Amino acid sequence: MNSRIAIPGLSRVGFQGEPGAYSEEAALRLLGESVATVPRATFQAAFRAIPDGAADAILVPVENSLAGSVVRVYDLLLESNLSIIAEYILSIEHHLIGCPGARRDEIRSVASHPVALAQCERFFEANSLLRRIPAEDTAGSVREVLARGDTSCAAIAGRRAAARYGGVILESGIQDNRENFTRFVLLVPEPGPLAGADKMTIAMRLAHRPGALAASLEPFARNGVNLLKIESRPIHGRPWEYQFFLEVESEAPQKLQTAVTELRRCALDVRVLGLYQAARGESPSSAA
Amino acid sequence: MNSRIAIPGLSRVGFQGEPGAYSEEAALRLLGESVATVPRATFQAAFRAIPDGAADAILVPVENSLAGSVVRVYDLLLESNLSIIAEYILSIEHHLIGCPGARRDEIRSVASHPVALAQCERFFEANSLLRRIPAEDTAGSVREVLARGDTSCAAIAGRRAAARYGGVILESGIQDNRENFTRFVLLVPEPGPLAGADKMTIAMRLAHRPGALAASLEPFARNGVNLLKIESRPIHGRPWEYQFFLEVESEAPQKLQTAVTELRRCALDVRVLGLYQAARGESPSSAA
Numbered sequence: 001m002n003s004r005i006a007i008p009g010l011s012r013v014g015f016q017g018e019p020g021a022y023s024e025e026a027a028l029r030l031l032g033e034s035v036a037t038v039p040r041a042t043f044q045a046a047f048r049a050i051p052d053g054a055a056d057a058i059l060v061p062v063e064n065s066l067a068g069s070v071v072r073v074y075d076l077l078l079e080s081n082l083s084i085i086a087e088y089i090l091s092i093e094h095h096l097i098g099c100p101g102a103r104r105d106e107i108r109s110v111a112s113h114p115v116a117l118a119q120c121e122r123f124f125e126a127n128s129l130l131r132r133i134p135a136e137d138t139a140g141s142v143r144e145v146l147a148r149g150d151t152s153c154a155a156i157a158g159r160r161a162a163a164r165y166g167g168v169i170l171e172s173g174i175q176d177n178r179e180n181f182t183r184f185v186l187l188v189p190e191p192g193p194l195a196g197a198d199k200m201t202i203a204m205r206l207a208h209r210p211g212a213l214a215a216s217l218e219p220f221a222r223n224g225v226n227l228l229k230i231e232s233r234p235i236h237g238r239p240w241e242y243q244f245f246l247e248v249e250s251e252a253p254q255k256l257q258t259a260v261t262e263l264r265r266c267a268l269d270v271r272v273l274g275l276y277q278a279a280r281g282e283s284p285s286s287a288a
Numbered sequence: 289m290n291s292r293i294a295i296p297g298l299s300r301v302g303f304q305g306e307p308g309a310y311s312e313e314a315a316l317r318l319l320g321e322s323v324a325t326v327p328r329a330t331f332q333a334a335f336r337a338i339p340d341g342a343a344d345a346i347l348v349p350v351e352n353s354l355a356g357s358v359v360r361v362y363d364l365l366l367e368s369n370l371s372i373i374a375e376y377i378l379s380i381e382h383h384l385i386g387c388p389g390a391r392r393d394e395i396r397s398v399a400s401h402p403v404a405l406a407q408c409e410r411f412f413e414a415n416s417l418l419r420r421i422p423a424e425d426t427a428g429s430v431r432e433v434l435a436r437g438d439t440s441c442a443a444i445a446g447r448r449a450a451a452r453y454g455g456v457i458l459e460s461g462i463q464d465n466r467e468n469f470t471r472f473v474l475l476v477p478e479p480g481p482l483a484g485a486d487k488m489t490i491a492m493r494l495a496h497r498p499g500a501l502a503a504s505l506e507p508f509a510r511n512g513v514n515l516l517k518i519e520s521r522p523i524h525g526r527p528w529e530y531q532f533f534l535e536v537e538s539e540a541p542q543k544l545q546t547a548v549t550e551l552r553r554c555a556l557d558v559r560v561l562g563l564y565q566a567a568r569g570e571s572p573s574s575a576a
Contacts, residue, residue, distance in 0.1 A: 042409070068521060071356030072406075114402060114424055121330070134422040136402055211509030213518065214502055221499030229530065230501065232517050233356060242517060 014038040014049035014058040020139035020161035027059040030088040065181040082187040084274025092180040096171040102151035111141040112156035123174040199278040204267040219262035302326040302337035302346040308427035308449035315347040318376040370475035372562025380468040384459040390439035399429040400444035411462040487566040492555040507550035
């Protein structure tokens with residue numbers, strides 16, 4: 001179960017995308033419908049919304065269960081001084097959205113972001129006469145279809161985008177894989193102590209020698225801390241040298257701190273990117 | 289230095305994309321200009337080209353130094369019975385490509401794949417009146433611009449796409465980051481023994497308990513094998529459970545085999561995806 005959280009002083013949350021985007025949906029579910037959402041065109045602009053004074057926090061995707069990590073966000077997170085204070089797992093359901101009055105059988109072209117188009121491959125195989133139109137944004141493709149008012153055009157996006165722009169859902173749940181989840185993290189400049197925090201995201205670099213990674217993971221094993229995810233990322237400007245990102249979990253937060261203290265003795269540039277409460281029960285029904 | 293390789297019986301190589309794509313360029317550089325290239329619309333179709341009898345091998349991207357891993361390829365590799373027998377590192381240079389006779393200052397719109405558009409953010413900031421047109425393919429966007437013959441439209445793609453469709457380069461090297469490399473792997477159904485093989489790609493699953501990953505990396509440390517890359521991927525149908533991909537290297541191939549034998553004692557479903565010679569000297573000049 002994703003828990004809704006309340007954070008004092010957090011009234012405006014930035015996200016990447018257009019109004020109606022999946023990120024906005026996740027932000028409103030995590031923080032409640034009364035939070036103001038601040039759309040930004042790019043991830044970089046979303047990260048700038050806090051220093052620019054336009055937002056108190058930002059909610060950004062870090063991983064999709066089908067498409068993998070959103071590496072651009074990890075890079076920006078590392079460049080920023082923001083910290084993760086919460087995560088939210090959203091079940092992604094793609095719908096075919098058209099203009100009011102449009103009939104499913106008169107649709108001739110379907111616009112969406114190429115990743116969303118690719119996640120509906122079976123739909124396009126079964127409807128092979130439909131023309132695929134790539135777009136920069138899922139919600140933005142709905143906005144454009146509705147603005148043109150052409151009932152032969154549709155877009156693929158989430159339910160909130162249909163509601164936001166007055167579109168109608170012509171066919172629902174058209175993605176190939178029902179288990180399509182995106183994990184978002186909430187970032188703030190100055191996190192206070194968090195009750196119930198049991199998960200930590202860590203960035204580190206390692207000396208390029210045999211055994212360096214095995215040695216760096218021993219503090220977690222020794223303290224009974226569970227490693228949930230590990231990823232190495234090339235370091236910009238030093239091709240094929242790697243930065244590591246770890247996600248670890250323990251029911252005893254003190255063990256996380258002890259493991260990190262021990263980690264600092266064997267790894268370079270260890271940085272805790274956040275200590276927060278893990279979202280639980282990642283099934284389509286519980287994510288809703 | 290990327291070495292060109294000659295493999296008996298390999299005369300047709302499949303790739304994902306349109307003629308002129310970066311993948312085709314990498315295939316011709318690795319295998320020589322006399323190899324026949326077989327374009328396929330999707331990664332899935334490229335993987336099918338071998339069982340369908342249309343190709344003897346396929347060349348697919350696995351990692352970009354800016355955008356991260358191509359997770360779809362890892363998933364398809366795991367589902368297939370193909371093995372990696374070579375890798376090639378291509379320096380990615382994006383160019384602004386237009387119709388013959390077009391002038392740089394009359395261009396009004398620029399089409400390309402959203403990832404390529406995003407890698408040229410500074411170019412678009414400096415030319416803020418240009419309209420960005422998302423497309424499903426870099427080379428395909430060049431083909432379309434040339435087919436329309438509209439001198440106010442341009443596309444972003446590689447040099448080979450310009451040559452393939454008769455376009456002219458209006459501005460070269462417009463990507464934000466010069467260190468933009470893509471690593472490709474060559475896949476075949478039945479690899480023979482390879483001289484000079486020093487690098488191995490391995491897939492494994494682990495029991496979900498503290499210390500499992502640290503224990504699985506010990507065989508490599510013990511044998512002095514260098515871990516180049518590690519990545520955990522969600523397992524389809526089991527959200528947030530993870531499959532691991534490792535890349536390891538040793539000057540003594542026997543040590544790689546010993547480490548894998550020891551690994552099989554502590555990890556589940558260990559599969560060697562390939563044993564091959566590492567590409568060296570990944571700088572723009574040496575990759576050319």
